Amino acid sequence: xxxxxxxxxxxxxxxxxxxxxxxxxxxxxxxxxxxxxxxxxxxxxxxxxxxxxxxxxxxxxxxxxxxxxxxxxxxxxxxxxxxxxxxxxxxxxxxxxxxxxxxxxxxxxxxxxxxxxxxxxxxxxxxxxxxxxxxxxxxxxxxxxxxxxxxxxxxxxxxxxxxxxxxxxxxxxxxxxxxxxxxxxxxxxxxxxxxxxxxxxxxxxxxxxxxxxxxxxxxxxxxxxxxxxxxxxxxxxxxxxxxxxxxxxxxxxxxxxxxxxxxxxxxxxxxxxxxxxxxxxxxxxxxxxxxxxxxxxxxxxxxxxxxxxxxxxxxxxxxxxxxxxxxxxxxxxxxxxxxxxxxxxxxxxxxxxxxxxxxxxxxxxxxxxxxxxxxxxxxxxxxxxxxxxxxxxxxxxxxxxxx
Amino acid sequence: xxxxxxxxxxxxxxxxxxxxxxxxxxxxxxxxxxxxxxxxxxxxxxxxxxxxxxxxxxxxxxxxxxxxxxxxxxxxxxxxxxxxxxxxxxxxxxxxxxxxxxxxxxxxxxxxxxxxxxxxxxxxxxxxxxxxxxxxxxxxxxxxxxxxxxxxxxxxxxxxxxxxxxxxxxxxxxxxxxxxxxxxxxxxxxxxxxxxxxxxxxxxxxxxxxxxxxxxxxxxxxxxxxxxxxxxxxxxxxxxxxxxxxxxxxxxxxxxxxxxxxxxxxxxxxxxxxxxxxxxxxxxxxxxxxxxxxxxxxxxxxxxxxxxxxxxxxxxxxxxxxxxxxxxxxxxxxxxxxxxxxxxxxxxxxxxxxxxxxxxxxxxxxxxxxxxxxxxxxxxxxxxxxxxxxxxxxxxxxxxxxx
Numbered sequence: 001x002x003x004x005x006x007x008x009x010x011x012x013x014x015x016x017x018x019x020x021x022x023x024x025x026x027x028x029x030x031x032x033x034x035x036x037x038x039x040x041x042x043x044x045x046x047x048x049x050x051x052x053x054x055x056x057x058x059x060x061x062x063x064x065x066x067x068x069x070x071x072x073x074x075x076x077x078x079x080x081x082x083x084x085x086x087x088x089x090x091x092x093x094x095x096x097x098x099x100x101x102x103x104x105x106x107x108x109x110x111x112x113x114x115x116x117x118x119x120x121x122x123x124x125x126x127x128x129x130x131x132x133x134x135x136x137x138x139x140x141x142x143x144x145x146x147x148x149x150x151x152x153x154x155x156x157x158x159x160x161x162x163x164x165x166x167x168x169x170x171x172x173x174x175x176x177x178x179x180x181x182x183x184x185x186x187x188x189x190x191x192x193x194x195x196x197x198x199x200x201x202x203x204x205x206x207x208x209x210x211x212x213x214x215x216x217x218x219x220x221x222x223x224x225x226x227x228x229x230x231x232x233x234x235x236x237x238x239x240x241x242x243x244x245x246x247x248x249x250x251x252x253x254x255x256x257x258x259x260x261x262x263x264x265x266x267x268x269x270x271x272x273x274x275x276x277x278x279x280x281x282x283x284x285x286x287x288x289x290x291x292x293x294x295x296x297x298x299x300x301x302x303x304x305x306x307x308x309x310x311x312x313x314x315x316x317x318x319x320x321x322x323x324x325x326x327x328x329x330x331x332x333x334x335x336x337x338x339x340x341x342x343x344x345x346x347x348x349x350x351x352x353x354x355x356x357x358x359x360x361x362x363x364x365x366x367x368x369x370x371x372x373x374x375x376x377x378x379x380x381x382x383x384x385x386x387x388x389x390x391x392x393x394x395x396x397x398x399x400x401x402x403x
Numbered sequence: 404x405x406x407x408x409x410x411x412x413x414x415x416x417x418x419x420x421x422x423x424x425x426x427x428x429x430x431x432x433x434x435x436x437x438x439x440x441x442x443x444x445x446x447x448x449x450x451x452x453x454x455x456x457x458x459x460x461x462x463x464x465x466x467x468x469x470x471x472x473x474x475x476x477x478x479x480x481x482x483x484x485x486x487x488x489x490x491x492x493x494x495x496x497x498x499x500x501x502x503x504x505x506x507x508x509x510x511x512x513x514x515x516x517x518x519x520x521x522x523x524x525x526x527x528x529x530x531x532x533x534x535x536x537x538x539x540x541x542x543x544x545x546x547x548x549x550x551x552x553x554x555x556x557x558x559x560x561x562x563x564x565x566x567x568x569x570x571x572x573x574x575x576x577x578x579x580x581x582x583x584x585x586x587x588x589x590x591x592x593x594x595x596x597x598x599x600x601x602x603x604x605x606x607x608x609x610x611x612x613x614x615x616x617x618x619x620x621x622x623x624x625x626x627x628x629x630x631x632x633x634x635x636x637x638x639x640x641x642x643x644x645x646x647x648x649x650x651x652x653x654x655x656x657x658x659x660x661x662x663x664x665x666x667x668x669x670x671x672x673x674x675x676x677x678x679x680x681x682x683x684x685x686x687x688x689x690x691x692x693x694x695x696x697x698x699x700x701x702x703x704x705x706x707x708x709x710x711x712x713x714x715x716x717x718x719x720x721x722x723x724x725x726x727x728x729x730x731x732x733x734x735x736x737x738x739x740x741x742x743x744x745x746x747x748x749x750x751x752x753x754x755x756x757x758x759x760x761x762x763x764x765x766x767x768x769x770x771x772x773x774x775x776x777x778x779x780x781x782x783x784x785x786x787x788x789x790x791x792x793x794x795x796x797x798x799x800x801x802x803x804x805x806x
Contacts, residue, residue, distance in 0.1 A: 009593075051619075173561030184760055208740065219472065222755060362605075
């Protein structure tokens with residue numbers, strides 16, 4: 001088996017849905033051992049989320065859960081029982097990183113907050129991912145993905161680039177803000193884990209989803225804080241040359257801030273006479289005539305497909321990208337050549353194709369060693385083999401709703 | 404001061420624009436010493452005059468965008484078109500742990516600064532190369548910016564209103580790619596600390612976006628469905644939208660359970676329509692969400708977005724305003740948490756910047772300084788770190804090598 005980068009790292013996940021599970025998936029896919037704790041009744045909420053295999057809802061057939069939990073070991077545990085809490089603490093003793101996403105007070109009420117856990121494992125790095133963080137007046141506010149996305153400002157400032165007829169705050173697709181928060185948490189905890197090599201010290205990391213999102217538009221938001229308006233809301237940017245353009249079979253995205261890129265676009269369109277006009281001589285003068293120029297460009301593009309425009313433009317180093325659907329992604333020669341999609345065999349779902357990772361490590365590659373766990377799949381491994389419970393005890397704990 | 408997690412890590416940072424610099428800035432926040440390598444001939448894009456830089460642009464040390472993406476770093480200037488400068492760059496690499504770059508694939512090799520060459524001067528170097536679609540595959544020479552990554556990564560097609568065009572997001576796609584870079588570098592650093600082994604990481608910005616629409620990709624690979632835009636709506640939850648309020652503002656409201664629906668109706672004072680049979684269970688609410696959204700909007704419009712938030716949160720319902728950029732800076736929660744901080748820049752004066760997105764309990768990550776002036780740290784890096792005598796540095800400046 002290939003060497004993995006995080007082979008010695010032990011992670012305990014007590015989180016659901018997207019943010020926490022994506023965070024630990026990133027670690028598991030690089031070799032960390034992740035034990036995922038799910039509530040005994042029904043498990044992770046993501047198991048009840050589409051897409052389901054063949055559109056038939058089933059807790060072991062959610063594509064979302066499948067994707068977010070590769071390479072993890074799955075156990076069921078109810079920390080609301082005292083035996084459950086005891087087991088949680090036993091697991092924490094052997095853990096480098098705990099990732100949890102419960103409301104700020106919930107862990108303290110269970111006696112499983114950082115202050116309590118650091119006494120049993122001073123090296124523990126506990127990462128808490130919540131909508132608004134562990135402190136501040138909104139910390140106990142309820143928020144789903146929609147709400148954290150809007151609360152971050154990203155939805156409102158996105159409306160700056162929308163056409164007038166749909167100019168409303170808009171959430172990005174799917175669960176983007178939750179993925180973003182999981183990724184942000186993964187960066188923070190890897191930093192803490194690296195630092196611990198030198199200090200031996202654990203710590204608590206407080207991740208606010210709201211702030212994980214705000215930082216991603218730090219340039220725009222910074223301008224609001226200093227100038228009171230943003231770059232994208234200025235007339236100059238609203239009338240930007242290029243941008244999203246319609247073509248024969250869909251859309252392409254065109255970004256051409258530099259002179260040589262404009263020249264490449266002109267060449268792409270067959271050096272039309274209008275392009276030589278003195279009024280279009282630089283980025284600033286072109287911006288003043290963006291509407292006219294965009295009409296010329298759209299007219300030319302209406303004769304070609306998004307892939308024709310994309311590849312011909314790129315052959316001239318003109319930064320155009322096709323607006324791809326999931327179907328287009330699967331058909332992409334580039335993604336095929338990079339083996340971006342991998343087939344993972346799952347006991348309930350069969351072979352399913354899913355995205356791999358966006359990075360290729362030359363020495364310690366990403367890999368799938370096991371599919372997402374079935375609910376409680378590794379109870380016996382963890383409880384009996386590792387913690388020394390007998391099979392009879394396992395049955396009794398199951399009966400008592402502990403696991 | 405407490406030791407920060409990446410103290411002692413040095414990064415030779417050849418990145419520019421947005422997708423590179425934000426990643427190394429995150430590592431600088433954690434204490435890494437990041438040395439940015441630029442030149443007066445070829446400064447970082449975000450230092451240059453552009454539409455985005457706005458009408459007040461006043462030179463390479465005067466760019467707020469550059470400041471937002473390069474805080475806490477150092478800058479040296481080397482004209483890499485000259486062999487002597489390349490040799491000096493290698494010297495910087497020889498005393499660094501990490502090299503980061505986001506040129507078009509092949510450029511670093513051509514400069515004599517490819518991974519193989521750098522391994523010669525620093526055998527355990529970790530090198531991260533970030534590019535539009537990755538360093539391998541038939542399209543490896545393709546170029547792009549944040550909106551083209553969102554287009555090619557499948558995010559743009561899925562973001563937007565059902566009756567509107569695809570939405571390619573904004574600069575955040577670059578920052579997502581950069582956050583992924585920071586994670587990858589940290590994983591490689593951890594591996595190196597365990598084994599002494601460095602490696603090369605090839606990262607595709609387009610793929611960093613595609614992994615965030617995993618569920619839509621699985622819907623296609625499992626069910627052959629090409630998902631499309633859903634605005635602010637959800638597959639299961641309703642109400643789940645953004646509603647108009649006083650003062651041209653909006654509030655997001657999301658309801659998952661019958662219990663939340665009951666609380667919601669109570670908080671509104673149970674107007675008759677809440678008892679309408681079209682809304683009696685979650686499925687019916689979802690089926691009839693068009694009418695439901697209209698009725699909720701007729702209620703929310705009478706209040707400010709904050710009034711709606713306070714009233715509904717008190718009832719345990721997830722309601723959060725869709726904050727605008729400027730509002731974030733006056734928000735009591737975010738201010739108490741210190742989401743923004745002020746840096747004093749020698750040329751552009753005091754600027755508010757979005758702060759570090761994580762809170763560490765033991766090893767605080769922080770913004771330690773403004774983004775460097777072009778070549779500000781030539782003395783320190785060439786004189787102090789590399790031990791070159793003053794006369795030699797001055798000669799290299801005169802020859803245009805350090806420039």
